[in-house]
Structures are given as structure tokens and as C-alpha cells.
Amino acid sequence: MSVTQQYLLDTYRAQRLGEAPPPPPGTHDWQTACELRGYWQFRAVVAERPAHGRLRRALGRWLHPRARSAC
Template identity: 70%
Template sequence: MSITQQYLLDTYRAQQLGRSGPPAPGVHDWQVVREWRDRRQFRAVIAERPAHGRLRQALGRWLHLRRRATS
């Protein structure tokens, strides 16, 4: 059963029981992404690592080492 079919079935059941229907699939996706990002930043702070710009710093170190190896 696909997500859409399950959603339609749940909506039908809720309507039959006089309850409010479930949220549509994908409605809260961005909220989940934000919470995941916040949790990752929090864990970085707790581990005493920089919470922002870690990818950029890693790429900068990699490029710096690569330039030194070629010269």
C-alpha cells in the first residue's frame, strides 16, 4: 500500500468516525529537517566542535593541503 493510499484510507476512517483527518504526507517534512539540523548543531556544541561552517572548514583544509602537495 502506498503512502497516498494509506492517507486516503485514514482520511476515510476519520471521516466515518467524525474525527479530524490526518495531515497530508509531506506537510511536516521541513520541520523535521530543521529539528534534525538543530539537534546536529547542539551535539556539535556539546562535543566542543564548531556548530557552523564545519563543511566549509573541512573543504578549506583539504584544498589547502592539496595546494601544498602540488607546489
């Protein structure tokens, strides 16, 4: 069953039972993405890692390696 079919079935059931219809698919996608980002930032802070710029810093190290001293 596709998402659209499930939504139509849930809407039909809600209408028959006199309840509020469910939100359409994709309504809360942005909110969910923002909450996930906040969760992962929180986890980074708790684990004592930088919460911002980790990907850019890693790519910078890969693209612009520094000369390492032989110690």
C-alpha cells in the same frame, strides 16, 4: 502500500469516526529538517565541536592544504 494509499485510508477512517483528518504527506518535511539540523548543532556544541561551518572548513582544508613544517 504507498504513502498516498495510507493517507487516503487514514482520511477515510477519520471521516467515518468523526475525527479530524490527518495532515497530507509532506506537510511537515521542512519543519522536521530544521529540527534535525538544530538537534545536530546542539549535539556538536555538547561534544565541544564547532556547530557551524564544519563541512566548509573540511573542504577548505582538502582543497587548499597548507605547507606543513617538518618538526
